[in-house]
Amino acid sequence: MRFIRFPAFAARQSGTSAAAGASRSRVLWLACVAHALHDGYTDLIYVLLPVWQADFGLDYAALALLRGVYVGTMASLQMLAGRLARTLGNRMTLALGTLLAAAGYALAGMSGGLVGLGAALAIAGAGSSTQHPLASSAVSKSFGRDARGPLSVYNFSGDIGKAALPAAIALLVTLMPWRHALWVVSLAGCGVAAALALLMPSIPRGEAVEARTHDAAGQGSGKGFALLLTTGVLDSAVRMGLLTLLPFLLKEKGASLTMVGTALSLVFIGGAAGKFACGWLGARIGVIGTTLATETGTAVCILAVLLCPLTPAMALLPLLGVMLNGTSSALYGTVPELARAGHTERAFATFYTGTIGSGALAPVVYGFLGDRIGVHGAVVATALTALTIVPLALALRPLLPQQR
Structure with missing residues (x-):
């Protein structure tokens, strides 16, 4: 009997090991x-x-x-x-x-x-x-x-x-x-x-496991979450609006279609680097400091790309990508801190709905601006939108205990 049970137990252990090893990979x-x-x-x-x-x-x-x-x-x-x-x-x-x-x-x-x-x-x-x-x-x-x-x-x-x-x-x-x-x-x-x-x-349907521990002591007020959500919505609007206008801005500077594709790849590569860079930066200067740095940097980079000839503008695009993408990674990690106890998942859903919805609507808004005041004027509007996030971040600071 012991011999019979052992293989069964080993099979269960083997299944668990597979799920934890090769299967998980x-x-x-x-x-x-x-x-x-x-x-x-x-x-x-x-x-x-x-x-x-x-x-x-x-x-x-x-x-x-x-x-x-x-x-x-x-x-x-x-x-x-x-x-x-x-x-x-x-x-x-x-x-x-x-x-x-x-x-x-x-x-x-x-x-x-x-x-x-x-x-x-x-x-x-x-x-x-x-x-x-x-x-x-x-x-x-x-x-x-x-x-x-x-x-x-x-x-x-x-x-x-x-x-x-x-x-x-x-x-x-x-x-x-x-x-x-x-x-x-x-x-x-x-x-x-x-x-x-x-x-x-x-994937087992009923075995969702919490990967992060929610610290109830760090929960903020509804006002704090509203400010965070507004910051995320505006940040997404800047990013999606600029990416919609960027191909046309570069075409005006003389870029070919292939160069436009390369330019977007440079922005996205910079954006990938921004996730790591802003994680490192956030650990040292905090979420608010990171947001202030990235949004101010975004506005400066947008205006620099707008004013520069094609070659230096292309060279600036990876840095622009770092700034464009950096804020979102900092804000994402703050959502659990401002969520009510037991509502972390709902808070994330609300945050993503707001930011993705903004990403859908913002290009239309900036597109209308482009038709009315030209591509250059609409690009300037994205830079100004980035700067409006600065006072929101400052207002959010006292609602984050670790930022005081």
């Missing part, structure tokens, strides 16, 4: 691949905006609306994706969402006008709505209390996609029509969807 790397693909899908639109402007005769507002349709659909359906995962499971929902995103880009390659293109991007955005909530929760559930490091790898992988796919689409459209280029990236998405469906380990 597979979850992490597949989640990273999904994150890179979906973030790349989101940001390759920036490279295609000038192409669509020439092909369909669109103004800046219409172009910004296309971007807003994708991001708005992605943001609004994330809660629904979570509910769907309770029925189908994380793995299948994430795989189907990836397939739907790929199908949306395939349909975009077949579109003949603004309405068809907008509908295709809405489909792609609906598919991408599954990625952030499900891939990140898969990593959290797999690694439990040890998820902090793996989640940082997962977050960084999105920046790899942001750097790689825009550059790839910029190269592809020089070799083939833009419609065919979209079909190529759609095929890549189908491959990732298949890998997720076949290789992603099954």
Whole structure:
């Protein structure tokens, strides 16, 4: 009997070990691949905006609306994706969402006008709505209390996609029509969807584990969270608004389409570095000091890129990316500190809804500004928006005990 039980126990231990070892690693790397693909899908639109402007005769507002349709659909359906995962499971929902995103880009390659293109991007955005909530929760559930490091790898992988796919689409459209280029990236998405469906380990639906300990003593007031949310919304507006306008600003300076793709990759590479740099900076000067430094630096870098000729402007783009992306990483870590006890997840959901929603609406606002006062005036408006965050950060300081 003892001999019979031992293999059974060993089998259970082996299963646990596999879940904690190779299985967990597979979850992490597949989640990273999904994150890179979906973030790349989101940001390759920036490279295609000038192409669509020439092909369909669109103004800046219409172009910004296309971007807003994708991001708005992605943001609004994330809660629904979570509910769907309770029925189908994380793995299948994430795989189907990836397939739907790929199908949306395939349909975009077949579109003949603004309405068809907008509908295709809405489909792609609906598919991408599954990625952030499900891939990140898969990593959290797999690694439990040890998820902090793996989640940082997962977050960084999105920046790899942001750097790689825009550059790839910029190269592809020089070799083939833009419609065919979209079909190529759609095929890549189908491959990732298949890998997720076949290789992603099954994630237990009812075993979500808290990866971080919530310190109730550090909770702030509702006013503090409102200030934090407003800061995040404005920061996202600056980032998304500028990225929408940047290709047109660079074109005015004489940049080719390939150079525009390279420029965006430089910004995104800088943004990836900004996550690490601002984590280091935040540990030394605090969240408020980091926010003041990054937002002031963002405004200065935007104005410098606006005023400089093309070559020095391109050289400034990685630093601009550091500043643009740095604030968000600092703000994210402050959400639990200002959340009410037992409402940390809801606080994160509210924060992401606000910032992603801002990312969808801000390009439309700045696009209208571009139509009314020109690209240069709209770019100046993004710099002024960054500076409005400074007094908000100062008002938030007394509501954060460690910042006093």
